Amino acid sequence: MKLYKICNKISLLLHVLASAAGYFVMEAICRHSFIEAWNYMTQRPLVFAYNAAFIFTSSLIVYLFHRRVFWRVLVTLFWLILAIINGVLLLNRVTPFTGPDLHMLTDGIAIMQKYLDKQIDRAEFAKEVQDYWTNLSE
Numbered sequence: 172m173k174l175y176k177i178c179n180k181i182s183l184l185l186h187v188l189a190s191a192a193g194y195f196v197m198e199a200i201c202r203h204s205f206i207e208a209w210n211y212m213t214q215r216p217l218v219f220a221y222n223a224a225f226i227f228t229s230s231l232i233v234y235l236f237h238r239r240v241f242w243r244v245l246v247t248l249f250w251l252i253l254a255i256i257n258g259v260l261l262l263n264r265v266t267p268f269t270g271p272d273l274h275m276l277t278d279g280i281a282i283m284q285k286y287l288d289k290q291i292d293r294a295e296f297a298k299e300v301q302d303y304w305t306n307l308s309e
Contacts, residue, residue, distance in 0.1 A: 190227035193247060194219070197226075197254035201261060226250060 178185065198219075199208035212219045229250075233242040257268040 186230070186233075187223075187227055189243075190230060191219075191223040193250060194223040194226050197250060200251075200254045200258040201267070203258065203262070 195208055195212060198211055199205045202208050202211065230243065230246045233239045233246060236242050253268065260266075260268050260272070
C-alpha cells in the first residue's frame, strides 16, 4: 500500500513520463522504426516535447474521475488507435491522417448505403476492400 501512496504523490510526474513514452511509441508506429523515432526525438526535442505536452494536456481529463486507471487506458487507446491509423495510411500514401479523411469516411458510408445493395454479402465486401488495399500497396 505504501507504493500506491508514493505513486499518488508523484502521479503528475509519472503522467508526464507516460505521455512522453506514449508519444515515442506513437512516433515509432508512424515512422515504422524505433530508430527513426529516436532520431526524431533527439534531433527535434522541442517539437517532440510540444507534441508530448499536447498528449499530456489531453489526458489530464483522467484527474476528473475516481477510476483513473480506466480513463488512462481509454485515453491511451484513443491515441494509440490514431497512431495505428496514421501508420497504416503512411504505408499506402505520403500524407498523414487528417480531418478531411474523417469527412471522406462519412461521405463513403453515405454513398455505400445509398448505392450498394442491402443484400450484399459482407464477407465478399470485406474481401473486395482487402484486395483494393493490397493492390494499392503493390
